[in-house]
Amino acid sequence: MAVWMVTGAGTGIGRATALRLAAAGESVVVQYSRSEEAARSTARDCEARGARTLVLQGDVSQDADCRRMAKAVHDAFGGALQGLVNNAGLTRFAPGGDLQAVNAEDFLAIYQVNVIGTWQMTRACEALLRAGEGAVVNVSSASAFDGGGSSPAYSASKGALNTLTLGLARTLAPQVRVNAICPGFVETDWHVRGLGQDRFDSVRSTVAKQTALRSTLSADDVAQAIVAMLKLPGYTGQTLLLDSGRALGTSPALLQEAAAKK
Numbered sequence: 450m451a452v453w454m455v456t457g458a459g460t461g462i463g464r465a466t467a468l469r470l471a472a473a474g475e476s477v478v479v480q481y482s483r484s485e486e487a488a489r490s491t492a493r494d495c496e497a498r499g500a501r502t503l504v505l506q507g508d509v510s511q512d513a514d515c516r517r518m519a520k521a522v523h524d525a526f527g528g529a530l531q532g533l534v535n536n537a538g539l540t541r542f543a544p545g546g547d548l549q550a551v552n553a554e555d556f557l558a559i560y561q562v563n564v565i566g567t568w569q570m571t572r573a574c575e576a577l578l579r580a581g582e583g584a585v586v587n588v589s590s591a592s593a594f595d596g597g598g599s600s601p602a603y604s605a606s607k608g609a610l611n612t613l614t615l616g617l618a619r620t621l622a623p624q625v626r627v628n629a630i631c632p633g634f635v636e637t638d639w640h641v642r643g644l645g646q647d648r649f650d651s652v653r654s655t656v657a658k659q660t661a662l663r664s665t666l667s668a669d670d671v672a673q674a675i676v677a678m679l680k681l682p683g684y685t686g687q688t689l690l691l692d693s694g695r696a697l698g699t700s701p702a703l704l705q706e707a708a709a710k711k
Contacts, residue, residue: 459487509566633692661694
């Protein structure tokens with residue numbers, strides 16, 4: 450039976466990914482930092498789908514925690530891990546691109562989780578992943594390409610994460626594949642908490658109008674892509690942009706529709 454580990458699995462994209470993996474009746478490691486109740490709810494829902502679960506608390510920014518969690522996975526399931534999803538993330542919302550809203554300490558904290566945490570968690574699981582000829586998916590962001598997102602510190606960390614993905618793909622080949630998923634705007638409670646409900650609704654509406662598909666993403670949309678990347682052979686060192694076609698701009702049909710309304 451395959452064993453999959455998802456960090457930050459209590460809510461949002463992490464929870465949706467864990468549930469998708471559990472649907473095959475496989476083993477899922479549900480990792481969390483602070484959201485214990487949410488993580489245990491995710492685990493219960495995974496078990497209801499036929500999966501065996503292990504709930505682990507830890508801070509990926511702390512190397513000792515990463516190594517402790519990797520050992521717990523080894524002890525619970527044996528010496529092989531088929532997949533690791535580095536989903537744990539941190540940001541500091543900067544309204545309107547206010548440069549004064551983010552300081553050096555924010556940068557360091559964000560990098561410690563989003564970049565160094567991914568490095569440490571992958572390094573701690575290296576032997577397990579090699580033994581399982583597994584795969585890693587790092588949850589990055591479309592902001593890595595356009596400098597948008599919740600703050601400059603966040604988008605810069607995701608750009609660094611994409612480069613780290615390339616380095617890890619080279620280092621862990623040929624046994625382990627490493628890729629990154631780069632979602633655009635995702636409808637999650639994380640965004641609601643950071644932006645506030647009114648601002649969230651406004652941003653979601655604006656972003657949807659800017660995409661070729663005229664839509665934003667659900668957490669499950671992203672989870673489907675993550676699971677595919679975990680299981681798709683021959684695919685490594687790639688950064689998949691998942692943005693409802695926002696990078697393409699508004700489709701000609703929608704432009705014509707807008708012009709007709711004027």
